[in-house]
Amino acid sequence: MTNKNSPDTSGRTKNEHMKNTKTVFLSMLLFAAGILKSNAQMGMGKIEEIESLQERQLIVLIEEPRERMLKKLAKKPKLGTEADYKADLLIYNANVKAVVEKFYPYTKKEVLYKTYSEIEKLKKSKSDAYAVLCCLSTEPSSSSSGLNYADGLYWEKDIKLDFEDRNDLMFTMMVVNLIEDFEKTPVFQTPLFDVFPTQAALAFGMQTTKNYFEMRIRMKKEGSSKKDEKAAIEKTIAENAPKLKDRTLLVRSEWLDKELTEANFKDHYPFKYKICDRETMDKAIMSQDETYAYGVVLPYVVSGSRSNSIIYFQYIFDAKNSEMMAMASPSTGSIMGAGFSGKAGNRNFTFKVMDKIRDQIIGKK
Numbered sequence: 474m475t476n477k478n479s480p481d482t483s484g485r486t487k488n489e490h491m492k493n494t495k496t497v498f499l500s501m502l503l504f505a506a507g508i509l510k511s512n513a514q515m516g517m518g519k520i521e522e523i524e525s526l527q528e529r530q531l532i533v534l535i536e537e538p539r540e541r542m543l544k545k546l547a548k549k550p551k552l553g554t555e556a557d558y559k560a561d562l563l564i565y566n567a568n569v570k571a572v573v574e575k576f577y578p579y580t581k582k583e584v585l586y587k588t589y590s591e592i593e594k595l596k597k598s599k600s601d602a603y604a605v606l607c608c609l610s611t612e613p614s615s616s617s618s619g620l621n622y623a624d625g626l627y628w629e630k631d632i633k634l635d636f637e638d639r640n641d642l643m644f645t646m647m648v649v650n651l652i653e654d655f656e657k658t659p660v661f662q663t664p665l666f667d668v669f670p671t672q673a674a675l676a677f678g679m680q681t682t683k684n685y686f687e688m689r690i691r692m693k694k695e696g697s698s699k700k701d702e703k704a705a706i707e708k709t710i711a712e713n714a715p716k717l718k719d720r721t722l723l724v725r726s727e728w729l730d731k732e733l734t735e736a737n738f739k740d741h742y743p744f745k746y747k748i749c750d751r752e753t754m755d756k757a758i759m760s761q762d763e764t765y766a767y768g769v770v771l772p773y774v775v776s777g778s779r780s781n782s783i784i785y786f787q788y789i790f791d792a793k794n795s796e797m798m799a800m801a802s803p804s805t806g807s808i809m810g811a812g813f814s815g816k817a818g819n820r821n822f823t824f825k826v827m828d829k830i831r832d833q834i835i836g837k838k
Contacts, residue, residue: 518658518659518660518661520689520690520693522651522660523660523661523686523689523690524690525651526579526604526649526651526660526686527579527580527686528579528580529580529601529602529603529604529651529652530580530582530583530584530585530602530603530604531573531577531579531580531582531584531585531603531604531605531606532584532585532586532587532592532595532603532604532605532606532652533569533570533573533584533585533586533587533605533606533607534587534588534589534592534605534606534607534608534625535566535569535570535586535587535588536562536565536566536625536626537562537588537589537625538555538558538559538562539623539624539625539626540623541623541624542558542624542625542627542628543555543558546558552629552630553628553629553630553631554630557630558628558630561628561630561669562626562628565626565669565670566586568670568671568672568675569608569670569675570586571672571759572672572675572676572679572759573606573679575676575759576676576679576680576683577606577679578683585603589622589623589625592605592652592655593655595652596652596653596655596656599653600652600653601651601652601653602652603651603652604649604650604651604652604660605649605650605651605652605655606647606648606649607622607647607648607650608626608645608646608647608648608665608670608675608678609621609622609624609625609626609645609646609648610624610625610626610627610643610644610645610646610668611643611644611645611646612643613644613772613774613781613783620646620648620662622655622656626645626668626669626670627643627645627668627669628669629669632668632669643668644664644665644668644772645664645665645667645668645669645670645674646662646663646664646665647662647663647665647670647675647678647679647681647682648661648662649661649662649682661682661685661686663678663681663682663685664771664772664773665677665678666769666770666771667751671751671754671755672755672758672759673751673754673755673757673758673759673767676758676759676795677758677769677790677795680794680795681795684795688702706797709796709797710797710798710799710800710833713791713796713797713798713799714798714799714833714834714836715834715835715836716798717744717766717789717798717799717830717834718744718834720744720745720764720765720766720791720792720798721745721746721747721764721765721766722742722744722745722746722747722765722766722767722768722789723746723747723749723753723754723757723765723766723767723768723792724738724746724747724748724749724767724768724822725748725749725750725751725754726748726749726750728768728769728770728821728822729748729821729822730819730821730822730823730824732823732824733821733822733823733824733827735748738827741824741827741828741831742827742830742831743831744831744834754767757792758792758795761792761793761794762792762793763791763792763793764792765792766789766790766791766792766798767789767790767792768787768788768789768790768822768830769787769788769790770785770786770787770788770819770820770821770822771785771786771788772784772785772820773785773786781815782814782815782816782817783815783816783817784803784808784816784817784818785803785816785817785818785819785820786800786801786802786803786818787800787801787802787818787822787826787830788800789830799830799833799834800830800833801825801826801829801830802818803817803818803819
């Protein structure tokens with residue numbers, strides 16, 4: 474008979490995996506409030522750091538060609554040309570500026586846009602007048618050991634096709650720091666649903682960060698607990714899900730499972746929907762169009778002592794404010810088995826996922 478504390482093949486004990494799994498269940502409900510770290514632990518920056526960050530002038534890290542990416546392209550020309558890489562970085566920089574100018578809710582001071590080396594130099598000046606926002610790509614295997622700020626964003630010319638098979642090679646985080654803690658533990662970080670961020674993904678990250686800050690301040694003022702916040706979000710989902718009957722649900726075509734098509738989607742989701750491209754979702758979220766909701770898949774990395782497990786959840790958010798409206802999670806057994814298999818859930822929308830979302834909308838238990 475196996476001892477309950479014996480290690481599994483990944484090096485973690487069954488008790489350890491059980492504890493981490495319970496954390497994931499809590500985090501998936503608290504996500505809309507932002508109580509999430511890339512390894513699914515609850516809470517991050519101190520409340521004093523959050524309050525300080527809100528009053529500081531914001532610096533946004535703009536992307537420039539990174540040495541690691543240039544070397545990769547030189548070795549593997551099929552990934553894309555240096556010219557294409559630089560052109561897409563210009564598009565990203567324009568997108569992040571547009572999103573920050575529209576959605577950043579705090580200090581009215583002029584937002585500054587600086588490169589990695591410029592921010593490093595400013596940090597060395599010992600200034601405490603700034604906060605820093607950036608997006609960083611990381612491999613799941615390295616997520617527990619921190620983000621490499623010098624590497625920036627991962628890029629390939631056709632990143633959609635490269636990641637359509639969802640081989641879990643990379644994901645991207647939105648990170649906010651105090652300038653003095655740049656490259657250290659962030660005040661908050663949240664996964665994005667695109668490796669090379671679209672406007673929609675950036676807006677989602679910005680609004681999720683705002684939700685997290687508001688939740689932490691509310692907990693301080695009202696003395697609410699994580700349990701209280703969990704209950705509040707469950708109530709929000711119960712109230713919001715029926716509203717999806719009157720919205721058009723946007724799901725990007727590359728997120729459909731191979732058996733779920735635009736034609737048979739209606740068999741599992743009998744309400745208004747549109748299988749769309751990235752530009753359509755960008756437009757709906759940037760314009761905060763209240764006639765739409767949007768579906769995404771987000772990864773949670775549960776860290777063990779020697780390896781990580783990736784668990785995928787599907788969420789439906791309000792295009793107006795990125796408030797959670799419905800969600801689908803893997804089964805308990807699947808999540809528990811992630812300690813052995815390395816993953817749980819599906820990186821796409823499936824029949825079963827849409828059935829779960831439909832049941833939430835109609836109030837079926």
